[in-house]
Amino acid sequence: MKISVVCPIYNEEKYIEKLIQFFLQSKIIDKELILVDGGSTDKTLSIINTFTAKYPGQIILLHNKFKYAPHAMNIGIRAATGDYIARVDAHTLYPNDYLEKCLENSLETNATNVGGYIHSKGEGMMGNAIAYAMSCKFGVGDSSFRTEIKDGYVDTVPFGFWKKSAFDTYGYFDEQLIRNQDDELNARFKSKGATIFQSSKITSEYYVRNSITKMASQYFQYGLYKPLVLKKVNAALRLRHLIPAFFTLYIAGIWLSICCPIYLLPLLFYIALDFYFSFRNKLEFASKWSTLIVFPMLHLSYGSGFILGILKK
DSSP states (O other), X not given: OOEEEEEEESSOTTTHHHHHXXXXXXXXXXXXXXXXXXXXXXXXXXXXXXXXXXXXXXXXXXXXXXXXXXXXXXXXXXXXXXXXXXXXOTTEEOOTTHHHHHHHHHHHHOOSEEEEEXXXXXXXXXXXXXXXXXXXXXXXXXXXXXXOOOOEEOSOXXXXXXXXXXXXXXXXXXXXXXXXXXXXXXXXXHHTTOOEEEEEEEEEEEEOOSSHHHHHHHHHHXXXXXXXXXXXXXXXXXXXXXXXXXXXXXXXXXXXXGTOGGGGHHHHHHHHHHHHHHHSSOSOHHHHHHHHHHHHHHHHHHHHHHHHHHHHO
């Protein structure tokens, strides 16, 4: 059984060599790594070319004129010659046996898609705060692959490991979605009878954005495209989708507290939760204070994006 590892890339000079080394160290013998570049302008391509020369046919570089991840995945999947497709991310560190664990769980469960838990990691004071917020239920709700290591059938998993034939059966990535394309794919697959399994044996380490502005932009786009995903797959809204939007609308109306001071009570409750979750972690003291800012920025960014997404839908 051959595994095709597909990775969308763009300006990944800091991470790409670690990803390639992970692939080469895997004990899976029959495998290929397909790197789909969206127009990198740094040293990414020159680094890759040193490996394609050493491992022709095993490490493959393709080009994605559309730049975005769903296009890259579809290009890579169509070019793949493996029986299985493993999606990976250049910003993520994988244990050497990651592919073996994915294949093992796929064979054991016969699930359409298998994946595991993401351990979010950051660099520096703000990066550590962002990583913690993205791993906390106060930050991201019941997104199990971010907040808990578990075994069971779920709505979605990060990255993904499929039989290649699944894409012929259920369809490819939706190229309208520059964000949330994984959510849409998994929801569409499930609506057609597919199963998605999260395994405690599959883990990875994802390096978050280390800037609060980059994190805010990322979560704004997550919120912006979520209503389109829900419309496309006719999926039900979940509480974790709505709470940030309600919170954003509430903050927009905070001026009402001038006439009605009781309006401030929910805000005081939120601030209390913010302090509780920010200071119950094991981060350095400076990162704890940073987390106080990260939580509301994460919620307001997603919430405002979600509201705009509904208006644009």
